[in-house]
Amino acid sequence: MKLAIIGCGYWGPNLIRNFCQSKRVIELICCDLDQKRLDRMKSLYPTIAVLTNYEELLERQDLDAVVIATPAKSHYPIAKDFLSHDKHVFIEKPLTHSCETSLELIKLAEEKKKILMVGHTFEYTSAVNKIKTIVESGELGKILYIHSIRVNLGLFQPDINVVWDLAPHDISTILYLTGELPASVNCQGKAHFNLNIEDVATTTLNFKNGLIAFLHTSWLDPNKIRKTTIVGTRKMLVYDDIETQEKIKIYDKGVEVPPYYDTYEEFQYAYRYGNIFSPRIEEYEPLKMECEHFLDCILKKRTPLTDGYSGLRVVSILEAANKSLQQSGKAIQIQNHKITNKKYTQRRS
Ligand SMILES: NC(=O)c1ccc[n+]([C@@H]2O[C@H](COP(=O)([O-])OP(=O)(O)OC[C@H]3O[C@@H](n4cnc5c(N)ncnc54)[C@H](O)[C@@H]3O)[C@@H](O)[C@H]2O)c1
Secondary structure: OEEEEEOOOOOHHHHHHHHHHOOOOOEEEEEOOOHHHHHHHHHHOOOOEEEOOHHHHOOOOOOOEEEEOOOHHHHHHHHHHHHHOOOEEEEEOOOOOOHHHHHHHHHHHHHHOOOEEEEOHHHHOHHHHHHHHHHHHOOOOOEEEEEEEEEEEOOOOOOOOHHHHHHHHHHHHHHHHHOOOOOEEEEEEEOOOOOOOOOEEEEEEEOOOOOEEEEEEEOEEEEEEEEEEEEEOOOEEEEEOOOOOOOEEEEEEEEEOOOOOOOOOOOOOEEEEEEEEOOOOOOOOHHHHHHHHHHHHHHHOOOOOOEHHHHHHHHHHHHHHHHHHHOOOOOEEOOOOOOOOHHHHHHHO
């Protein structure tokens, strides 16, 4: 296949490396507004072609697909251009900057019968897939709450706030694990440096079945932390993505209320302190898996695991979080009638 990658900044080079290594890619063209970035890419990967204006690629009949790794607000116009010119499109997270534009791209891809995929990388990690198996097996019991923390110092983004920058991975992971959309979202945050761009925020996802998920995101933290805790009625699980050896730990811990008691003195919570188990997880690069999945979906005409609707679901939560931020944390309902497709409904059942 012949592919183009638009955007060779911080993340683009990871995509370039993976597509360069793929046996199925016979030509890779890299595009960036910044010639210095292109010179650097060319020195690392001499076989690639480079150019500064992606519009030169639109009319190329032999180009199969395009990968977009530019800042979030430019995803929509670039993707629209390429879908309109019959190219398959992979877009880095978040799919676009609004539900309206995400829906427009989904419709355009359907009309053109082209693949539209979003880079929800965590859905391709062995750790998240292991956790999904554990959750679905019922080992943790009923999930009571999920807490995720994704913080570090920087990188401050000029066009999107910390929720749009850091929360997409946690949101997509939570939706993937639960197979549910929250009914409503609350978000509170603060902009300390740029007046309109929040650099720290807490987002709460409220699900119909009582599950609650808290997401803490910050560009203003001394430590880099990537941790998710899932508390179930039977066991508790901690996923630490920074850990190299034991990323997942399952704690056989819990609390039980005695079934019978007559007096207040008899009433005592029973705490269980059991074993801690760390399951083995397969080692592979999730981004490689994701890139190969995109190529597979094009060749076999399959719907990607993280398709346009998956991107739209995440964007719908980000958009609701933004509205909530502007209204001091008020709960914003998620309109889910537009954002479920057949595959999602099947996966949920
Ligand atoms: N999947 C992941 O884990 C992950 C991690 C980091 C970033 N990302 C995503 O990747 C995307 C890019 O983020 P980044 O941190 O690399 O940003 P960045 O600002 O470092 O790089 C963006 C690059 O795009 C180029 N660019 C902008 N507009 C362009 C245009 N019209 N034509 C050609 N080039 C253009 C810029 O010159 C820049 O080099 C974002 O959507 C971000 O959310 C994903």
